[in-house]
Amino acid sequence: MDKLVKLGQDIIQLWSKYWPMYMNGVKNTLILALVATAIGCVIGLICGILNTIPYTKNDSLPKRFLLKLIRVLVRIYVEVFRGTPMVLQAVFIVYGLPYFTDNALRFNNIWVAAILIVSINTGAYMAESVRGGIISIDPGQTEGAKAIGMTHVQTMTSVILPQALRNIMPQIGNNFIINVKDTSVMFIISFTEFFAAHRYIVGVNNMYFPSATIEMIGYLTMTLIASFLLRLVEKLMDGSDSYELVQADQLTMAAGTYSHPDKGTPFDERSKEYRDRTKLALKNRNGSTRGGR
Amino acid sequence: MSEMILQVNHLSKSFGSHEVLKDIDFTVAPGDVTSIIGASGSGKSTLLRCINLLETPTSGEILYHGENVAGRGVNAAAYRSHVGMVFQSFNLFNNMTVLENCMVGQVKVLKKSKEEARVHAMEYLEKVGMAPYINARPRQISGGQKQRVAIARALAMDPEVLLFDEPTSALDPEMVGEVLNVMQALAQEGMTMLVVTHEMAFARDVSNHVVYMNQGLICEEGTPEDVFGTPQKQETRDFLSRFRRN
Numbered sequence: 001m002d003k004l005v006k007l008g009q010d011i012i013q014l015w016s017k018y019w020p021m022y023m024n025g026v027k028n029t030l031i032l033a034l035v036a037t038a039i040g041c042v043i044g045l046i047c048g049i050l051n052t053i054p055y056t057k058n059d060s061l062p063k064r065f066l067l068k069l070i071r072v073l074v075r076i077y078v079e080v081f082r083g084t085p086m087v088l089q090a091v092f093i094v095y096g097l098p099y100f101t102d103n104a105l106r107f108n109n110i111w112v113a114a115i116l117i118v119s120i121n122t123g124a125y126m127a128e129s130v131r132g133g134i135i136s137i138d139p140g141q142t143e144g145a146k147a148i149g150m151t152h153v154q155t156m157t158s159v160i161l162p163q164a165l166r167n168i169m170p171q172i173g174n175n176f177i178i179n180v181k182d183t184s185v186m187f188i189i190s191f192t193e194f195f196a197a198h199r200y201i202v203g204v205n206n207m208y209f210p211s212a213t214i215e216m217i218g219y220l221t222m223t224l225i226a227s228f229l230l231r232l233v234e235k236l237m238d239g240s241d242s243y244e245l246v247q248a249d250q251l252t253m254a255a256g257t258y259s260h261p262d263k264g265t266p267f268d269e270r271s272k273e274y275r276d277r278t279k280l281a282l283k284n285r286n287g288s289t290r291g292g293r
Numbered sequence: 294m295s296e297m298i299l300q301v302n303h304l305s306k307s308f309g310s311h312e313v314l315k316d317i318d319f320t321v322a323p324g325d326v327t328s329i330i331g332a333s334g335s336g337k338s339t340l341l342r343c344i345n346l347l348e349t350p351t352s353g354e355i356l357y358h359g360e361n362v363a364g365r366g367v368n369a370a371a372y373r374s375h376v377g378m379v380f381q382s383f384n385l386f387n388n389m390t391v392l393e394n395c396m397v398g399q400v401k402v403l404k405k406s407k408e409e410a411r412v413h414a415m416e417y418l419e420k421v422g423m424a425p426y427i428n429a430r431p432r433q434i435s436g437g438q439k440q441r442v443a444i445a446r447a448l449a450m451d452p453e454v455l456l457f458d459e460p461t462s463a464l465d466p467e468m469v470g471e472v473l474n475v476m477q478a479l480a481q482e483g484m485t486m487l488v489v490t491h492e493m494a495f496a497r498d499v500s501n502h503v504v505y506m507n508q509g510l511i512c513e514e515g516t517p518e519d520v521f522g523t524p525q526k527q528e529t530r531d532f533l534s535r536f537r538r539n
């Protein structure tokens with residue numbers, strides 16, 4: 001028990017001394033995660049859409065070749081960036097580029113480098129999520145859109161993507177939360193996010209666990225708020241569960257509640273005589289339209 | 294010979310080595326209400342999907358006002374906007390309300406203004422009796438209602454021909470009536486319709502031309518009186534005898 005009390009005291013002491021540093025870390029972490037997730041989603045969306053453009057044997061050879069090439073390139077991008085650790089990618093991009101190009105290519109702004117690395121990573125994950133979201137939509141939706149004359153682009157933007165986006169919302173949330181935590185590896189390129197603050201503070205103090213506890217609580221708070229907001233967004237996207245009937249025509253609304261004066265007479269639409277007459281009328285019409293055959 | 298809207302010549306379709314349609318010939322004149330009947334797997338739906346280019350025919354041609362639409366380099370989207378289709382599984386857009394479903398095609402494909410599209414859509418939604426439900430989403434209405442909205446959506450594009458792919462097969466028996474009533478009303482107004490159906494009463498009473506398909510071939514065709522009253526082929530007689538209950 002006294003251990004916990006001691007931990008509490010240390011945390012208070014650390015927080016009161018270093019809170020601007022911690023808060024600055026939180027701010028940087030959130031900005032980086034938010035911007036990188038947004039850019040990553042756009043990259044993923046583009047890759048996912050490019051990957052699902054359909055082609056048939058009737059299409060011209062260059063078109064088929066181009067689509068095939070795009071699919072291969074996207075595949076390579078996804079496999080490389082999904083299959084290697086983000087820390088190493090950061091090292092290769094930030095230190096490798098200047099090394100191999102003799103300083104011709106280098107990042108002067110650490111923000112640009114960090115956002116680039118995290119978004120490319122998120123994009124690789126999102127590409128597959130978007131592809132999954134698109135192919136999970138019932139083919140009937142595409143057919144319905146095509147049947148009223150929509151082109152592939154119109155079908156995508158009006159019908160498929162809005163539904164696919166709704167379906168991949170949990171994945172976007174997933175990626176955002178992963179980014180909040182995984183941006184901590186950006187200390188390797190000396191980006192000062194939340195975890196870098198911890199590394200600095202424990203470097204000048206010997207209170208490792210109290211600081212780590214602050215980090216734990218901080219990360220958990222960020223991700224819990226993010227989860228809550230995402231659920232809210234999903235709910236908004238689903239729209240209302242109920243709908244209002246529009247009383248445009250009183251007769252439609254009152255259907256079946258009154259009895260027509262013609263009921264039971266030959267003019268009643270349910271009577272046999274009426275049906276026979278309609279049939280006869282139809283037959284006569286048919287005779288005239290099919291006369292030419 | 295009067296001007297034909299659609300003319301199908303020597304149409305064949307194979308899925309792998311399985312030949313689903315074999316050398317189909319038939320025509321659709323303005324005002325025709327053609328019913329295509331036949332057992333499951335006889336190629337009825339495939340024929341309809343080929344006509345709307347949802348399936349690419351293996352060989353043969355489909356002439357729309359004398360122009361072949363089954364070849365390469367054809368603007369399939371433009372052609373489809375003149376040929377409406379109603380599906381067995383409705384295929385309403387789940388991300389839109391009933392009204393938006395009927396407007397989106399007019400706005401995106403026909404480039405009408407939103408207001409114009411709304412008025413036109415309402416006209417047809419009233420006709421099919423779905424006007425009170427314009428704010429509902431597809432998941433909130435019944436199967437029969439969905440199909441009526443799907444018909445309104447197709448009609449709102451002002452198509453020249455309307456294709457129906459088993460429009461009542463996915464419906465509960467008590468909802469079949471409401472959809473058939475709408476279709477009968479359309480037929481009476483002179484809409485050109487091509488209906489794949491298992492509703493023999495509809496084929497007999499409403500259509501003026503009946504096509505019986507068997508194993509990928511048009512086995513027999515003619516007026517409802519001929520096909521139902523005096524069928525010439527043994528296969529047709531066998532098929533129809535299954536429906537003679539009352």
